[in-house]
Amino acid sequence: MGLSILCLLTLFVFPMWKITLVAPQYPEGISMNIWINKMTGEELGTLQNINILNHYVGMKYIEPDAIPELVYFPYVIMTMCFLGLGAIAWDKPEVYLIWTILFVILSCLGLYDFYLWEYDYGHNLSETAPIKIDGQSYQPPLIGEKYLLNFLAKSYPDVSGIFAMMAIPLSFFAFKKAKK
Numbered sequence: 186m187g188l189s190i191l192c193l194l195t196l197f198v199f200p201m202w203k204i205t206l207v208a209p210q211y212p213e214g215i216s217m218n219i220w221i222n223k224m225t226g227e228e229l230g231t232l233q234n235i236n237i238l239n240h241y242v243g244m245k246y247i248e249p250d251a252i253p254e255l256v257y258f259p260y261v262i263m264t265m266c267f268l269g270l271g272a273i274a275w276d277k278p279e280v281y282l283i284w285t286i287l288f289v290i291l292s293c294l295g296l297y298d299f300y301l302w303e304y305d306y307g308h309n310l311s312e313t314a315p316i317k318i319d320g321q322s323y324q325p326p327l328i329g330e331k332y333l334l335n336f337l338a339k340s341y342p343d344v345s346g347i348f349a350m351m352a353i354p355l356s357f358f359a360f361k362k363a364k365k
Contacts, residue, residue: 186359189352199344243314281360
């Protein structure tokens with residue numbers, strides 16, 4: 186259970202998700218890192234460049250300060266860490282299982298929220314966009330790769346996202362181990 190908590194704490198140290206756009210003008214790709222509390226690019230000005238590209242197709246400006254999840258997600262994770270410490274102190278199998286189930290539910294809700302965020306940015310396009318193609322949306326995939334015009338959009342968990350996913354089997358293992 187302690188390892189599960191440590192896995193969650195990596196969310197404060199490393200990015201949890203990465204969206205990369207690859208195109209002829211960006212053969213190495215231009216990447217946006219999504220952290221538990223901020224959004225950054227691989228280089229200074231990356232987010233600004235992504236916003237410029239998004240402007241051409243009518244997407245909203247990505248403004249991290251306007252994304253409430255970046256404010257309250259850290260509190261959710263810290264609460265889960267404290268609940269995990271409580272589970273360790275209580276040391277009952279059912280408490281580990283409840284923590285695991287709660288974290289699975291919160292993880293699914295987080296992914297659904299991310300999907301809605303991507304959907305909103307990719308579908309609610311400005312009527313005054315310089316480039317308009319009837320029926321075209323620009324939603325990157327939740328997980329995986331997808332072509333959006335001449336851009337290949339890649340969306341995958343990053344370092345702390347992978348560690349956070351590992352918290353689930355680790356906490357389930359704590360449940361199984363405590364049951365014996």
